[in-house]
Amino acid sequence: MKNLIILGAGTSGTMMANHLRSKLAKNQWNITIVDQFKTHYYQPGFLFLPFDIYTESQVKKVGKKFIPKGVNYIQKKIKQIFPDENKVALEDETLNYDLLIIATGSKIAPEETEGMKGKNWHKNVFDFYTYEGSLALRNKLREFKGGKMIVHFTEMPIKCPVAPLEFAFLADSYFRKKGMRDKVDLKYVTPLGGAFTKPKATKALSYLLEEKGIEVITDFDIEKVDNDLNQIVDYGERAVDFDLLVTVPTNMGDKVIEKSGLGDDLNFVPTHPNTLQSQAHENIFVIGDATNVPASKAGSVAHFEAETLTDNILLYINNQPLKEEFDGHANCFIETGNNKALLIDFNYKQEPVEGTFPFAGIGPLKLLKESIFNHWGKLAFRWIYWNMLLKGIAIPFVSRNMSFKGKVFDIKSDQK
Amino acid sequence: MALKTIAGVELEVSEDGYLKDMTQWNDEIAKEIATEIGIELTPKHFEVLNYLREKTEAKESLTIRGVGKSGIVTIKELYVLFPKGPLKFSSRIAGIPKPTSCI
Numbered sequence A: 001m002k003n004l005i006i007l008g009a010g011t012s013g014t015m016m017a018n019h020l021r022s023k024l025a026k027n028q029w030n031i032t033i034v035d036q037f038k039t040h041y042y043q044p045g046f047l048f049l050p051f052d053i054y055t056e057s058q059v060k061k062v063g064k065k066f067i068p069k070g071v072n073y074i075q076k077k078i079k080q081i082f083p084d085e086n087k088v089a090l091e092d093e094t095l096n097y098d099l100l101i102i103a104t105g106s107k108i109a110p111e112e113t114e115g116m117k118g119k120n121w122h123k124n125v126f127d128f129y130t131y132e133g134s135l136a137l138r139n140k141l142r143e144f145k146g147g148k149m150i151v152h153f154t155e156m157p158i159k160c161p162v163a164p165l166e167f168a169f170l171a172d173s174y175f176r177k178k179g180m181r182d183k184v185d186l187k188y189v190t191p192l193g194g195a196f197t198k199p200k201a202t203k204a205l206s207y208l209l210e211e212k213g214i215e216v217i218t219d220f221d222i223e224k225v226d227n228d229l230n231q232i233v234d235y236g237e238r239a240v241d242f243d244l245l246v247t248v249p250t251n252m253g254d255k256v257i258e259k260s261g262l263g264d265d266l267n268f269v270p271t272h273p274n275t276l277q278s279q280a281h282e283n284i285f286v287i288g289d290a291t292n293v294p295a296s297k298a299g300s301v302a303h304f305e306a307e308t309l310t311d312n313i314l315l316y317i318n319n320q321p322l323k324e325e326f327d328g329h330a331n332c333f334i335e336t337g338n339n340k341a342l343l344i345d346f347n348y349k350q351e352p353v354e355g356t357f358p359f360a361g362i363g364p365l366k367l368l369k370e371s372i373f374n375h376w377g378k379l380a381f382r383w384i385y386w387n388m389l390l391k392g393i394a395i396p397f398v399s400r401n402m403s404f405k406g407k408v409f410d411i412k413s414d415q416k
Numbered sequence B: 001m002a003l004k005t006i007a008g009v010e011l012e013v014s015e016d017g018y019l020k021d022m023t024q025w026n027d028e029i030a031k032e033i034a035t036e037i038g039i040e041l042t043p044k045h046f047e048v049l050n051y052l053r054e055k056t057e058a059k060e061s062l063t064i065r066g067v068g069k070s071g072i073v074t075i076k077e078l079y080v081l082f083p084k085g086p087l088k089f090s091s092r093i094a095g096i097p098k099p100t101s102c103i
Helices: A013-021 A043-047 A131-143 A161-175 A201-205 A207-212 A255-259 A299-317 A373-390 B027-037 B045-056 B062-069 B075-081 B086-094
Strands: A002-007 A027-035 A039-041 A061-062 A069-072 A078-082 A086-092 A094-096 A099-102 A106-108 A147-153 A184-189 A215-217 A222-226 A231-234 A239-241 A244-248 A251-253 A284-287 A332-335 A341-345 A353-357 A363-367 B001-006 B009-013
Touching: A002 A013, A002 A094, A013 A299, A013 A353, A039 A043, A043 A131, A043 A161, A043 A373, A078 A255, A094 B045, A099 A106, A099 A299, A147 A161, A161 A207, A161 A332, A231 B027, A284 A299, A284 B062, A299 A332, A299 A373, A332 A373, A341 A353, A341 A363, A341 A373, B009 B027, B027 B045, B027 B086, B045 B062, B045 B086, B062 B075, B062 B086, B075 B086
Parallel strands: A002 A027, A002 A099, A027 A069, A099 A284, A147 A184, A147 A244, A184 A215
Antiparallel strands: A039 A061, A078 A086, A086 A094, A106 A251, A222 A231, A231 A239, A332 A341, A353 A363, B001 B009
């Protein structure tokens, strides 16, 4: 018997377990998945939880429910990977592998910024990338009487790069609905050159910030959070005051990657961008947020990667050349507030453009334009996630590689 | 994309002035882009530019933290070299793509 081990039972790991169990002969391959945590979170829901759009129970389920029969599920802490010996040390046992899939994701590292995880952490300085942070922020927002609010992210790459912007849009709607928008001074602070950074999106979407009265502060590389003055300060000594700071800290790969000597500066694993094989070890494959590939860190990307990776695992086992197929395809709904959303579709090379999705000329979803239908799509996605995506069921009409049909590659300005 | 003559060479650049092809870059091009931004390049600037180019060639992500750990400059010094948008301006002068998000 041969052993395939999957590290991490999040979105990517769970999908790979489901894909591979039905494709690898049970009398030849044992499949083991390791994750220390019992709960599987619907992470896109962390965006909605603070605004009382979702409840706690809608964003978490018992992880075991999604692991297929015939896969050995070990709930233990991973201590270290020994790639030269094909071994993984867990807290109290060591596993041997023939093939390893790393799906350990990415995590926030607020301790990387001075003062961020200080005395005001989860008091008036919040993250919303963890269940705890998102829930604490919901309770804070319920009693928030107004003042200076900053929505901020520290540095790229972050998981779901549009989430901070969506958070700002949803905050605007939330305060309007509560009749207190005039009491909140809402600022969006970004290390990049603008809230939008791609030319076509900038042309099509810049009106959103103006319409919502959100002030944008650009090129802000945070040095520290000052917990006495309630300010964020950048390396150029610019300071922005806040009463409530919602931040996305530096995102990093799991500590076990660093400990095992497998990561880059940010503990992401150097990975071939088209095959998803690790650059350093041919029997290690990497998927989802754990890779260093220049795709967005998002569930949809993991979903498309899982399809290519499944094929490549089978090719690798049969000693055949791997497919250099994965193109960085991402497909994401972006909440813009007031029960509307955008949809974007892009890959490594092609920036998001306008058009229709998934059917050329028909839609029904519109790309890069606000619509109520897109918002329903985003909310419906929670059902798709729990019932289709995690189980490795292909989403009808949406292919792993980006389609260029039905898309407009030359957007004129002033279009809404 | 548009064509622009920089230091006597006709180059393809993005709408905000970033080189399309990083291999067309040379010191003279760097100096001219820097002058346009209002920065006079010193040998220290070039150390940073070459570091950024090496990282980009190796397809590694460029971060302010990474530059700070590089041993070439601290983040504070990077701000002094490239004021008001260190990564944005240093990338443009280094002839590498603009740091972006997905939209």
